[in-house]
Amino acid sequence: MSLLMEESYRGFLNYVGGHEMTILHEDGLYRHVRFGRPGSCGWFQLVTWPGYLSITGDFESFTFARIPDMFEFFKERDGYINPGYWAEKLVAQGTKIEAVSAEKFTSAVVHDFWERRDDSIGENAALFRAIREDLLDQAGHGFERHALDEFRHYLDDGTKFTFEDWWEWDLNDWSIHYLRACHAIVWGINKYQAAVAEKAAVAA
Structure with missing residues (x-):
């Protein structure tokens, strides 16, 4: 089970x-x-x-x-x-x-961050802190897809980190x-x- x-x-x-x-x-x-x-x-x-x-x-x-x-x-x-x-x-x-699974949501977000993380430790720490506060802490509240769509974090070089193609992720469970x-x-x-x-x- x-x-x-x-x-x-x-x-x-x-x-x-x-x-x-x-x-x-x-x-x-x-x-x-x-x-x-x-x-x-x-x-x-x-x-x-x-x-x-x-x-x-x-x-x-x-x-x-x-x-x-x-x-x-x-x-x-x-x-x-x-x-x-x-x-x-x-x-x-x-x-x-069906509904968004908090477990699947968290796993998908962390996996995407890990695949796209920067070489800078400090940059990664700041980015992941924003991800945790704006996304992971919201898991299970029913607004996960909206949070993904709205997430924006600007890196030190001025580029913007967003989650792309997240609508293709399998986030649902019963x-x-x-x-x-x-x-x-x-x-x-x-x-x-x-x-x-x-x-x-x-x-x-």
Whole structure:
């Protein structure tokens, strides 16, 4: 599991530690299951109908379509998600599934600086200080591309250092909203199926 997915999972667990499950509707493949309560931090609900699953709540809204019982499609162990494959099954989304990765952004900026650095140690130090303050310290705030476009630093000889062709850089990764929604789906289905199994065991 990537570092981003590990961090998204830990963050997700912090939201749902005290969540209670409420089954609002259950009729075969027609389900409406809520976790937490509207207004509480990190609440969400899962709604299924034949061929579809929709998640709404604090982790944004996403609707997937694949097989008749979508609870079976997402049935995985806690902590494991497959965002790339699942993204292919999206039919509706309330927000973007990708965003600039702070890790990729930092790596690309540092690599570009390193490839183009000057022979002067003092010049390099001043330039990298400006890069750190104006770019690297902004990583993860959502304005990385704008910061790259606006960055200007004048060297001692009067030449201007800017980042060229940065729009060709691969800076994106999965958005935190999408990853947490994926974790919520798997976690919620596991809770639901455990409750159904327990109910069946008691009835037997």
